[in-house]
Amino acid sequence: MNILETTIKAKELFSGFELCRLQEQETQKLIDRLENKKITIAVIGQFKRGKTTLINTILGEKLLPVGIVPITAAITRIEYAEPKETFDTPSMATVYFTNGLSQQVPAADLHMYISEQENRDNERGVAEVELQTNADFLKDGLTLVDTPGVGSVHENNSKSAMDFARESDGVIFMISVDSPLNQIEVDFLRKVRRFAGKFYFVVNKIDRVDEEELDEYLDYCRDLIVAIMELDEEEAEAIRLLPVSARKDIGVTELTGMIREDLITRGAEIMERSVGLKLLEILNNTRSQIASYREVLKMAPNVFNRRFREMQTLMEEQRQQLELLPEGQYLQARINEEKALLTRKVRELFGIEYYYYVDRDDAAERMDAEEYRAEMTSVYDELETTINSIFMYKEQNAYAVARRIEDLNILMQQMRKLTRQIERELAVR
Ligand SMILES: Nc1nc2c(ncn2[C@@H]2O[C@H](COP(=O)(O)OP(=O)(O)OP(=O)(O)O)[C@@H](O)[C@H]2O)c(=O)[nH]1
Numbered sequence: 001m002n003i004l005e006t007t008i009k010a011k012e013l014f015s016g017f018e019l020c021r022l023q024e025q026e027t028q029k030l031i032d033r034l035e036n037k038k039i040t041i042a043v044i045g046q047f048k049r050g051k052t053t054l055i056n057t058i059l060g061e062k063l064l065p066v067g068i069v070p071i072t073a074a075i076t077r078i079e080y081a082e083p084k085e086t087f088d089t090p091s092m093a094t095v096y097f098t099n100g101l102s103q104q105v106p107a108a109d110l111h112m113y114i115s116e117q118e119n120r121d122n123e124r125g126v127a128e129v130e131l132q133t134n135a136d137f138l139k140d141g142l143t144l145v146d147t148p149g150v151g152s153v154h155e156n157n158s159k160s161a162m163d164f165a166r167e168s169d170g171v172i173f174m175i176s177v178d179s180p181l182n183q184i185e186v187d188f189l190r191k192v193r194r195f196a197g198k199f200y201f202v203v204n205k206i207d208r209v210d211e212e213e214l215d216e217y218l219d220y221c222r223d224l225i226v227a228i229m230e231l232d233e234e235e236a237e238a239i240r241l242l243p244v245s246a247r248k249d250i251g252v253t254e255l256t257g258m259i260r261e262d263l264i265t266r267g268a269e270i271m272e273r274s275v276g277l278k279l280l281e282i283l284n285n286t287r288s289q290i291a292s293y294r295e296v297l298k299m300a301p302n303v304f305n306r307r308f309r310e311m312q313t314l315m316e317e318q319r320q321q322l323e324l325l326p327e328g329q330y331l332q333a334r335i336n337e338e339k340a341l342l343t344r345k346v347r348e349l350f351g352i353e354y355y356y357y358v359d360r361d362d363a364a365e366r367m368d369a370e371e372y373r374a375e376m377t378s379v380y381d382e383l384e385t386t387i388n389s390i391f392m393y394k395e396q397n398a399y400a401v402a403r404r405i406e407d408l409n410i411l412m413q414q415m416r417k418l419t420r421q422i423e424r425e426l427a428v429r
């Protein structure tokens with residue numbers, strides 16, 4: 001069985017369980033990725049290593065803001081576009097907000113949204129930025145992604161590098177000669193190694209050291225990386241650390257050449273590995289979710305009833321607020337915010353990820369108060385029904401509960417089987 005077949009199988013498995021709606025959606029996304037074959041490579045590393053500078057150098061343009069203080073505060077995706085076809089001059093970017101709204105801005109104004117200084121604690125609620133440019137490097141459908149520095153005090157303001165690593169196929173892991181690999185980087189690499197199909201290790205700022213120092217530094221980092229990534233002899237042999245100076249454009253063509261070569265000769269393999277690893281992660285997370293759900297089912301009735309009532313109270317309060325809603329125009333984005341609140345509450349009380357789909361295309365849709373009320377009422381009704389059914393609320397029948405637990409055990413077994421298959425396929429340790 002190959003990765004595509006395994007992913008389809010996982011999706012079928014999830015679709016049989018109301019509780020696994022999110023996982024069903026996530027596996028569908030993986031299937032889409034395998035089908036449209038667009039590779040995403042993220043530049044990841046500790047703050048101030050020169051990630052953004054490297055991206056600007058690769059693109060041959062000062063597109064993104066760089067600086068001496070932590071700068072990049074939001075995930076920025078860069079894709080190829082013929083300039084004339086897509087936009088009139090100047091080049092434009094799309095800023096996506098957490099509530100699903102988006103806005104077109106000139107690329108030159110991006111610093112207002114993606115730099116920590118101008119968007120403190122992400123007060124603008126930026127989820128992600130998308131930028132299109134006509135750099136050759138991106139021509140074959142490659143998406144390059146800039147990420148906020150790991151370990152920065154601002155790391156948790158928006159989607160972090162770690163969240164994003166889950167979405168990328170390849171990672172350019174950037175370290176620099178200003179400081180030896182530190183604990184933050186080691187910890188991060190240890191986690192991130194499970195997500196990406198391909199790693200490029202880049203050592204930046206080599207303009208700051210002489211050759212001898214550099215060799216010593218490279219040897220030191222290499223040994224550490226081999227140990228952290230748990231590479232066998234053959235893999236260790238194949239690993240290369242690329243010394244570059246992003247600022248002075250030294251070694252950058254070697255890096256881009258290597259990436260292009262890999263995409264041409266083993267793009268499909270990189271994608272399969274990446275999807276397989278992500279599927280493993282989904283399966284592992286789901287297993288721990290199901291385990292906590294089973295605990296809820298077995299929970300003492302008084303504890304469970306208390307939590308259940310808390311959920312009901314929240315929904316009651318929200319419903320009352322709906323009654324008081326002033327006349328006027330409301331955005332779909334506001335509904336998205338309400339859904340996010342409910343999702344958080346379900347997670348907090350029951351330890352499960354309740355799934356709501358947020359459609360970016362609909363976020364700017366307007367409706368009057370009556371429509372808004374009707375829409376939100378159906379959201380509450382649906383959530384109530386679902387929660388009643390998944391927790392078998394007021395279900396006095398111990399037999400039915402036992403049956404549900406038995407079903408979950410079967411789901412767990414099948415997930416374990418899929419996990420073993422993927423592990424074999426990818427030869428992961
Ligand atoms: N000497 C030297 N300095 C560099 C090089 N690359 C980047 N820098 C400097 O390092 C600082 C940080 O660069 P950025 O590109 O903003 O670093 P970053 O990793 O994107 O930082 P965050 O977005 O905050 O995580 C800037 O002052 C850059 O000019 C290089 O190759 N050599």
Ligand SMILES: [Mg+2]
Nearest residue numbers: 051052071072
């Ligand atoms: Mg940056």
